[in-house]
Amino acid sequence: MGRRAFIGLVVGGTAGTLLTPIPWKLTDDASIWSQNWPWIPRVPNGDFELKPSLSKLDNSGVGVNVVTVKGRPCAVYGNPEHPLSRGGISSLAVNEAELLYSPSRVQSPLKREGDSLIPISWDDAKALLAEKLKAAGSDVACVSGDDTGSGTDVFSAFVAAAGSKLCFYMPAEQVDAGRAWQRLGGQGMVGYDIENADMVLAIGADIFESWGTHVRNAQAFNKANPMGGEQAMRVVYASPIKNRGAAVADAWVPVLPGSEAALALGIAYHLIQGGATSGGPGFEAFRSAVRSGYSPEKVQQATGLTPEQVADLAKRLASAKRPLVIAGSSFGQGGGQNAVAAGLALNLLLGRLNKAGGIYALPEAPAVVQGSMPRRQILANDFVDYMLKVGAEQTKAPAVLLAYEANPAYALPQTELMAQALDKVGFLVSFSSFMDETAAMADLVLPTPLVMERTEDMYTPYGSGWVNYTVATPVIAPVFDAVPAADVLLQVASGLGHNLGFESFEDVVKAKAEALNAMGGFAAGAKAEPWKVRVGGGAPSSSGVSDAVQAGKAWVSMATVNASGLSLAKAAAGQAAAPAGGEFPLVLAPLFELNVGSSKVAIPPHNVSTIRDTEAANGHFFVRMNSATASKYGTGQGKQVTIASKTGSIKARVSIDEGVMDGVVAAPLGFGHTAWDKFAQNKGDNVSKVLTVASEPGVAAPFWAGSMVKIA
Amino acid sequence: MAKAIDQALWPEGVERCSLTKFLLWLVVPALLMLWGLVAAGVVFWYGLGMTGLNNYFAFGLYITFDLAVIALGAGAFFTGLLRYILKIEALVPIVNLTVIVGFFCYSGAMLILTMELGQPLRSWFGFWHPNVHSMLTEVIFCISVYLSVLIIEYIPLVFEQKQLNKVPFLHHLAHNMHVVMPLFAGIGAFLSTFHQGSLGGMYGVMFARPFAYREGFFIWPWTFFLFVLSAVASGPCFTVLICTAIEKISGKRMVEYRVKSLMGKIAGTMLCIYLFFKFLDTWAWIDSILPAAGNSFDQMFNGLVYGKWLMFTELIVCGVIPAIMLVIPSVRKRESMLIIASLLNCVGVSLNRYIITVQALAVPVMPFDSWQVYVPAWTEWAPSFMVLAYGVIVISLSYRYLPVFPQERKLNYK
Amino acid sequence: MSVQREFHTKWGMVIDLDKCTGCGACMVACQVENNIAPTPDASDMTRVLTWMLVYKLENKQKFPNYDVAYLPRPCMQCENPSCVPVCPVVATTKDEEGGIVSQIYPRCIGCRYCMAACPYHVRYFNWFDPQWPAGMEKTLTPFSSTRPRGVVEKCHFCHHRFMAAKEKARATGGEPMKLAEDAYIPACVEACPTGALIFGNLKDPTHQVAKLSHSKNAKRLLERLGGKPQVYYMSKRQWVLDMLDNDLGDGSHGGVTGGGNHG
DSSP states (O other), X not given: OOHHHHHXXXXXXXXXXXXXXXXXXXXXXXXXXXXXXXXXXXXXXXXXXXXXXXXXXXXXXXXXXXXXETTEXXXXXXXXXXXXXXXXXOTTGGGTTGGGGOTTBOOSOEEEXXXXXXXXXXXXXXXXXXXXXXXXXXXXXXXXXXXXXXXXHHHHXXXXXXXXXXXXXXXXXXXXXXXXXXXXXXXXXXXEOGGGOSEXXXXXXXXXXXXXXXXXXXXXXXXXXXXXXXXXXEEEEEESBOOHHHHHSSEEEEOOTTOHHHHHHHHHHHHHHTTOOOOSTTHHHHHHHHHHHOOHHHHHHHHOOOHHHHHHHHHHHHHOSSEEEEEOOTTSSSOTTHHHHHHHHHHHHTTOBTSTXXXXXXXXXXXXXXXXXXXXXXXXXXXXXXXXXXXXXSSOOOSEEEEESOOHHHHSXXXXXXXXXXXXXXXXXXXESBOOHHHHHOSEEEEOOOGGGSOEEEEOOTBOSSEEEEEEOOSSOOSSSOOOHHHHHHHHHHHTTOOOSOSSHHXXXXXXXXXXXXXXXXXXXXTBOHHHHHTTSOOOOOOOHHHHHHTTXXXXXXXXXXXXXXXXXXXXXXXXXXXXXXXXOEEEEXXXXXXXXXXXXXXXXXXXXXXXXXXXXXTEEEEEEOHHHHHHTXXXXXXXXXXXXXXXXXXXXXXXXXXXXXXEEEEESSOOBSSSOTTTBSSOOOGGGGOOOEEOTTTOSEEOTTOEEEEO | OOOOTTGGGSOXXXXXXXXXXXXXXXXXXXXXXXXXXXXXXXXXXXXXXXXSOOSSOSSOHHHHHHHHHHHHTTHHHHHHIIIIXXXXXXXXXXXXXXXXXXXXXXHHHHHHHHHHSSOGGGTTHHHHSOOTTOHHHHHHHHHHHHHHHHHHHHHHHHHTSTXXXXXXXXXXXXXXXXXXXXXXXXXXXXXXXXXXXXHHHHHHTOTTOTTTOOXXXXXXXXXXXXXXHHHHHHXXXXXXXXXXXXXXXXXXXXXXXXXXXXXXXXXXHHHHHHHHHHHHHHHHIIIIIHHHTXXXXXXXXXXXXXXXHHHHIIIIIIIIHHHHHHHSHHHHXXXXXXXXXXXXHHHHHHHHHHIIIIIHHHSOXXXXXXXXXXXXXXXXXXXXXXXXXXXXHHHHHHHHHSOOOTTHHHHHOO | OOOOOOOSOBEEEEEETTTOOOOOHXXXXXXXXXXXXXXXXXXXXXXXXXXXXXXXXXXXXXXXXXXXXXXXXOOOOOSSOSSTTTOTTXXXXXXXXXXXXXXXXXXXXXXXXXXXXXXXXOEEEOSSOOOOOTTGGGGOOSSSOOOOTTXXXXXXXXXXXXXXXXXXXXXXXXXXXXXXXXXXXXXXXXHOTTOOEEEEETTOTTSHHHHHTTSTTEEOTTGGGTOOOSEEEEOSXXXXXXXXXXXXXXXXXXXXXXXXXOO
């Protein structure tokens, strides 16, 4: 072939190819390929359905609608028909579907062997559990992170059947509140009718983020503050840091953590001076205790607020038509009983008992599981106190500890000491959906399905102004080899010869629904709103609990219990006192922000991007203090510090935040996870380590709000 | 001296170094190219996440480098314009070099542009789904077409290679192409003017970026014209620098000094014109655009990295000073001064492209937004060096085998 | 010449900065709804994908006069978008009734010019291929296709919900182009526990947003730049409103820059 022929071939070939569809097809295909690479997952086709469920990742108790496509959950929305959601949802609960496939999920039962956990079958797991429980006899304890579900009833009944009284709740706001309510002589549980209040004074309690039914609280605020419309509710936040709730409140009152009771009783002082009385038992004792222990001067020392500021709060309350005081810990735990009791006392002084926009005494859930411990009995046990004694070897560690939806190895104060105490437990069993810190150190890990994968119920979460009951039925079969904890326990119980009266948890829930019928109530919805019914508006016809909850609705009852036993006699314990300085001069204000998880759930994958780089970055997290405090202690923006208390220390960097009170270090909880997954790990330190347990004045129960620290 | 084995390929009547020496000379650029190819591979394989770019700095070193080499490559079209259209015959000795420089600048920029695209497989969408409102569409059109023009301008030079030119077909082709070259020079000048302008216009139209936004004439913001002027003011200087580099390295003279001096004079004149408008533009920016956006001049600068010294260096040290040096004949006539002025001029235009690319994005626009600092990653440096190395290779090969400098024989071999 | 067009329906948002607690529910709801892959580390926020992002605004006073506000930032869906005219390949448009700025992923070549043009940082680039933890891809929603690396993406007011609402209106005999106020709302608006975000047709006087957008307490972000966002912010706090635009301090330098003179 000659050169000409060759050139002709090449040129002709090129021209010829260009005339065929080949290059154009390839070019066109390139755009399709570049959109559809096989390693990028496709989204499902098909119509979606909404199935009602429930989120228990936080305390809000929101009913949710699960978006499913071909039966597969892919998102959750707040259920607009559910009175605790009204369509709203927390930054944690909104992850519920994605968490089904969290990298942290426990995928099968695991047994400890040396330093590692190895997968075993459910049969072997149950046999091992039965064997250990049998050997332990009555030397068994349980701790539950859930106080609204019947699952805890099964656990308490089991422990009781074994002959033990050691059933505990994990420390939480509602635990302290329940005890405070009892201390004042209250029956049942206290409810707050936030929707009907025209002024809410939140003392400590972070009502839009962590306290009680926070989504519902936020919705109440939302509806009473329509954009551009008439304001029907004012909110005043008293907290050590201008936190998220304080950012939208009508006023913010800085108050030291741990001095919430002093502020409430300081307000009570002014109200009493103005002639307020509860008209009920114990008032005289209360008045003299307030006058002697909570004079404006003492309150100023304890809270840092001037008498005028406190008097102004009293005036605002007195001049409101339907004021409501909500007191609690600013980080949802460890605040003790005094703050809640003092807040309740204010409501009584303001005449807010059983009044629209006030507080109500709500009945407890009926007991259905044979031998289950009533709530008040569990409240009488204190897990922190117990573990401290175990740690100090004043009490023998239990042979078996059952941890149900609880992560004590991470979430208890003085975490490191508590972990050592947990280590002393003979056989630690973790019933958990996730490989959390407790599961990681357990001897047996039994995976529980997420709420979306099981039957679960919820009775009147703390804060709700009315009785409510919601049942979730499985939206999807467990995606991993998980079995509901209560079912496991019921089976093991019958093997051990304990009769708890039920074969399955589903039957427990059915029985509970039946038992609740006696209270009389209705299925809540957009046209049957409990807060409207509370003030006499359009009472819907009553309906059976089963029908309501089967339809995925919240069943609501206006039932109350007798509150005549309430007395103010014990509402003002102790004396207002300034924080003890000395070696640890700074007050620690932990922050509970739900986007970084709760005591049960670590930072979910999709929440990582909600963390600002001024909150956590490059492995470390930030504690916040104002510039005056920072310069006083020789630190500043971005500087590395060690925050130390009597019981531990954490490493952090400093972020200057002028919304923090003088002499206070604010530090977010939820960081410093050592178990879980790459989304939760390598982010800062666990503030619980430096929380220091003290004895609450006048109560002598564990108390760790107002922990004192230093910058080391 | 032994005969080099590739001597038959050298241009008529000139001496070149031995092939070994030549190949050794190419080792460093070849390694740099390799490094750049590795970086390109990393970016194509893993994605642009391997660079230092981010959502604040959507543009960075890639774009800065592209803009800079395209501005410096402007010597090609501008000299072509002067030579073929305005018939300034004095530029004939250097016009081949300007074409080669333009060719490597543009083809190198195209290479980087492909890396810069998140979806390189879709780069042809600019032609298939063009948005006539976008300055970038204009850029894509003009650069691609102009690169073809540059290839057409380069081809006759290749065909004039001693051996190739013996093929009658190629010989005639090259000859005929020379005849129609003014047409291509005209097209090239037109295309090049437009895309230089469009590149500037890209920034000027960003009305929500007070640092970059400019009003303008008809549909073109002032940056359109400023980019054209600054490119023609620096392009000739870049050619002079490369020519001088070839001379220093080969130890021979390639063009008469008066050619270089003329290039310097042209550049200096254009730089003066450019600076006049640039100062006017800066004044109008400070006086009208910034206040209308609610911003002050001071807000446009921050710290050391984005301090005012950048603008001062660009406009005074690398603007006014070289302009003065280039327009004063006595200064220009001293080679060292010409080189210093040319260097400053080229640095100035590169700095200008950097500032308008990176600083424009670093300035926070929302009052509660913050300054961010952009640090290019090695994956961005390497391809930039790769293009420079590629330029060295293209020029070296061209110089060795093609009759680039018509005056070389006359000036060196009597 | 600008590419600005008028529409009968102009979807818009009003965000009450006095009601936003910055809890982040909107951000997470958005990610879940629109299939944004999670990131294990958000230390470098300039690389993280957040169509909805909550900024923290501070009044720069010291304790106790300090004040804080949270500003959720979706795409502003500007009437006169700075991003649309610059796109060389028509991968982003504002040509559909409703006035939502679209992003066509299969068309995008990833030049990022739109990102440079937008001062709100609402446009995000896929620096890497998206990665879900093993199994989590099973929870992808059918609403928004996944994006490969190398393309730009952004908030589109949950456009799929607009489509669904129109379809529902057609099926039930309603008027798809005259949707009721609650017929179509984006996921972020729906999730917000304090109701800080409301949504509707800025041109329909029966919709709240139409009224509120004219409130004296309402202002748009960077109004002076002439983008004419369809998102309004409200606050009764003057310092918060002042934070929404650049101002030389004395307020005397009013006026709006030109905007979009090419094409």
